[in-house]
Amino acid sequence: MTLSRIVVVGASAAGLTAAETLRREGFTGRLTLIGEEQHPPYDRPPLSKQILKGEWQPERIALRPAEALDGLDAEWLLGRKAVSLDVAGRTIELADGVQVPFDGLVVATGVRPRRLPFARELDGVHALRDLEDALKLRDSLRSVPSVVVIGAGFLGAEAAAVARELGCPVSLVDPLSAPMVRQLGGDVASRVASLHRAHGVDVRCDTGVTGFTEDRGRVAGVRLDDGSEIPAEVVLVAIGSVPAVEWLRDSGLPVGDGVLCDEFCEAAPGIVAAGDVASWVHPDHGRIRVEHRMNATEQGMAAARTLLGRRLPFAPVPYFWTDQYDVKIQAYGRPCADADFTVVSGGPDGGPFAGVYGQNGRITAGVTWNMPREARALRAQVIERAPWPRPAAAAANG
Amino acid sequence: MKIHIDEAKCVGGGQCVVAAPEVFDQRDEDGVAFLLMENPGSELHASVQEAALLCPAVAIAVAER
Ligand SMILES: Cc1cc2nc3c(=O)[nH]c(=O)nc-3n(C[C@H](O)[C@H](O)[C@H](O)COP(=O)(O)OP(=O)(O)OC[C@H]3O[C@@H](n4cnc5c(N)ncnc54)[C@H](O)[C@@H]3O)c2cc1C
Ligand code: SF4
Numbered sequence: 001m002t003l004s005r006i007v008v009v010g011a012s013a014a015g016l017t018a019a020e021t022l023r024r025e026g027f028t029g030r031l032t033l034i035g036e037e038q039h040p041p042y043d044r045p046p047l048s049k050q051i052l053k054g055e056w057q058p059e060r061i062a063l064r065p066a067e068a069l070d071g072l073d074a075e076w077l078l079g080r081k082a083v084s085l086d087v088a089g090r091t092i093e094l095a096d097g098v099q100v101p102f103d104g105l106v107v108a109t110g111v112r113p114r115r116l117p118f119a120r121e122l123d124g125v126h127a128l129r130d131l132e133d134a135l136k137l138r139d140s141l142r143s144v145p146s147v148v149v150i151g152a153g154f155l156g157a158e159a160a161a162v163a164r165e166l167g168c169p170v171s172l173v174d175p176l177s178a179p180m181v182r183q184l185g186g187d188v189a190s191r192v193a194s195l196h197r198a199h200g201v202d203v204r205c206d207t208g209v210t211g212f213t214e215d216r217g218r219v220a221g222v223r224l225d226d227g228s229e230i231p232a233e234v235v236l237v238a239i240g241s242v243p244a245v246e247w248l249r250d251s252g253l254p255v256g257d258g259v260l261c262d263e264f265c266e267a268a269p270g271i272v273a274a275g276d277v278a279s280w281v282h283p284d285h286g287r288i289r290v291e292h293r294m295n296a297t298e299q300g301m302a303a304a305r306t307l308l309g310r311r312l313p314f315a316p317v318p319y320f321w322t323d324q325y326d327v328k329i330q331a332y333g334r335p336c337a338d339a340d341f342t343v344v345s346g347g348p349d350g351g352p353f354a355g356v357y358g359q360n361g362r363i364t365a366g367v368t369w370n371m372p373r374e375a376r377a378l379r380a381q382v383i384e385r386a387p388w389p390r391p392a393a394a395a396a397n398g
Numbered sequence: 399m400k401i402h403i404d405e406a407k408c409v410g411g412g413q414c415v416v417a418a419p420e421v422f423d424q425r426d427e428d429g430v431a432f433l434l435m436e437n438p439g440s441e442l443h444a445s446v447q448e449a450a451l452l453c454p455a456v457a458i459a460v461a462e463r
Contacts, residue, residue, distance in 0.1 A: 020451065043456055046410075063456055294411065294454040301451070319408050319454070328429075330411060372410035372429020377417070 001227045003104040003270070004029040006307065007092060010244075011035025012106035013293060014042070014275025014297055016063055017300030018106045023072055025308055027398065031074040032100060034092070036109075038079040039128060040069055045293050047134035048158040049323050053136055053165065082109075084252040086266055104307045107248070107259050107273040108300065110240035111291060116150070118211050120358075124219040125212070125235045125392055128155060137236065141166050144235030147289045150209050152179035154322040156238035157192060161324040164199050171202040171230050173222065177204055180322075184329070185337045185357065188367055192324070202230075241291065243277045258289045263313040265303040272303035283315045285334060292320035317382055330375040333357070333365030333382040344389055346371060354378060361388045399443055400461040401450075405430050407457035414458060417449035418442060431457070 006022060008015040011033045019033055035041075041063040050056035054220075069076075081095040092100045108213040113127040121361045126137045137159070141147070144167050149160045153175035153246035160172045172179065178189035178194065196203050212235070214349075221231045253267050254260040258279035261267045265280050273280075275296040279289040295318060302314040335341075339357040346353035352370040356363045356378065362385040366378025401421070410429025414422040421438050422431050438446055443462075451456040 017451065024447075024451075045455070094411035294413065294452075297452055297454060319411055319413070320410060321454075323409075328410065372412070373424055373426055375410075375429070376415060376424070381414075 002184065003027070003307065005032070006030070006104040007032045007034065007102035008106040008108060009034045009038070009104075009111055009247075010275070010277070011041050011076070011078060011094065012108065012110060012372055013041070013296035014110070014278075014300040014303075015106060015108035016041045018108060018274055018299045018304040019072055021304035022308065023074075025242050025305065027308060028313050031072070031076055032075045032077060032102075032311050033082055034082055034094070035080070035101065036081040039131060040064075040066070040076075040078065042131060043276060043293075044129075047131065048128060049162065051131070052128075052132045052138050052141075052159060052162045055077070058135070061131075062131070075122065082247045085248055085253065085273065087252045103270060103272045106300075106303055106307065107253075107271065107277060108275045108296075109244040109247070109369075110276040110304075112244050113237065114240045116209070116237055116239065116346045121211060122214055122219045123217055124233060124315055125237060127237055128159060129241070137234075140234050141168060142179075143233075144168050146231055147171070147234045147236065148173060148230050148232040149236045149238060150174075150222065151238035151240065152176070152203075152205070153238060154241060154320075155181055156236065157196070157324055158238050158322060159238060160196060161199070164196075164201055165325065168234075169202075170200075171204060171232075172196060172224075173204045173207050173209060173224065173230075176205060177207040177331055179203065183320075184331065184335055184367060186331070186368070187341045188335075188355065191349070191369070192329075195324065195327060198350070206231075208253070229384065241276070243279075243289070245277065260287075263315075263335055264306045264311045265299060265314050266306050269306065269371055272306050274299040274303040278303070280314060283313045288334075292318065294319040317379060319379075327370055328372065329367065329369055330372060331365060331367045332361075332375060332379040335365040335367055336363050339364060340388070342389065345374065356381065356389065358388045362386070363388060399438060399440075399448065399450065401433060401436075401438070401446060402459040402461075403431050403433065404457045404459070407455045409455040409457075411454060413452045414449040417452055418445040421446055422449060 043061045179192040181189035211223040213221040259273035261280040263281045354374040357365040368375040
């Protein structure tokens with residue numbers, strides 16, 4: 001079937017890449033991008049880094065110059081939210097009631113911040129996902145307030161680092177045993193904890209949050225499950241995210257933890273998904289959903305190709321990075337907390353190192369800490385599933 | 399084809415080097431990408447375009463001319 005009208009819902013990294021790939025690979029029909037945000041597509045990783053720190057202005061994070069967007073020859077419906085999908089009738093309904101017909105659809109609506117179960121609207125309590133969130137948090141840090149970050153995943157850890165660099169007293173609270181332990185495993189996570197402590201962050205792991213204290217509608221502190229309380233003028237809630245699939249409920253599209261796709265990123269005939277919202281069957285890892293920037297691009301390309309009939313199983317080597325203080329951590333593959341881990345080069349505490357994760361005697365993932373060139377070398381080993389380094393080799397290098 | 403790398407944006411993952419190893423490399427000290435050639439021949443244009451599209455930091459600008 002040749003498609004004549006493709007609609008992309010979600011005009012950010014994955015959606016834009018899908019649209020560009022469609023054009024680059026010969027789609028000449030009508031192309032529409034629908035995005036809830038007013039802004040043309042912009043890049044999110046700098047939000048918790050250069051933007052939060054005040055080093056970059058928002059113009060700097062545009063994903064493409066205006067001419068490149070014009071060159072796509074697409075219709076842009078920005079500031080418009082999709083509220084429902086009719087799979088059989090092949091239409092999308094927008095919040096203002098407009099019906100947008102399609103024959104091919106790319107779902108790229110990303111994720112939204114998860115909220116605390118007890119959260120109420122209180123001044124001084126922030127989330128961090130879009131540009132407005134980042135500017136609001138940046139502005140609130142100007143007076144050097146005391147900050148509590150709830151959730152020590154990569155987002156919370158990055159924001160804690162920036163707040164600390166701006167001079168704020170910072171506490172980082174998480175119910176797990178160390179920052180980013182789910183993403184990086186215990187060994188690397190304990191180094192992340194040491195890094196934050198060395199910079200003066202009050203790192204409270206194994207600690208849950210039970211509520212806020214307030215003063216006339218403004219947050220005043222965070223209550224912990226050990227009965228204590230940390231005073232706070234600003235709180236960032238960074239406890240993970242949930243896929244933005246509310247508009248797909250009742251659509252008949254398979255939805256669970258994200259849009260459930262097959263190995264080609266397809267959820268139903270002519271309907272694909274990409275980026276943070278997409279759960280798909282990775283040939284090596286089974287069903288996964290990846291919330292990292294690199295995946296948004298790669299999956300946007302793959303999903304577009306599927307729509308055009310160039311179907312290949314989507315089998316990327318996942319990649320992510322995070323910047324905290326002067327440390328860049330990069331990971332290839334899927335490090336997991338219960339895999340074996342060993343350092344293969346560098347490694348004295350606090351200094352640069354490269355390490356590998358493995359299972360059943362094979363390398364399944366690699367991580368580097370301020371060793372970017374080694375990251376690429378590890379990528380090759382992850383692809384090959386290279387044999388686990390012998391202890392002698394590991395020790396000689398380390 | 400004119401290629402520009404925004405060094406301040408580059409996050410050093412090396413996807414450009416994987417996509418077009420003839421054209422891109424990374425500095426040893428910080429992993430920031432640099433060009434091995436200023437004017438790649440037409441046989442390399444597709445892989446350079448691929449690198450620019452893949453770059454997770456949107457640090458590569460390509461102008462055809
Ligand atoms: C602060 C921050 C820092 C990050 N740092 C890193 C990092 O250092 N390294 C890394 O690898 N990754 C990082 N990430 C993750 C990375 O940014 C995401 O993986 C990437 O943005 C995903 O792109 P996406 O297009 O799938 O989703 P998104 O970028 O979330 O875009 C989805 C878009 O869809 C729109 N939308 C949602 N629902 C609807 C609807 N119903 N109708 C219309 N539009 C809708 C949203 O408004 C949004 O614009 C970071 C993310 C954040 C928030
Ligand atoms: S792909 Fe982009 S961010 Fe990565 S090393 Fe190359 S230029 Fe830098």
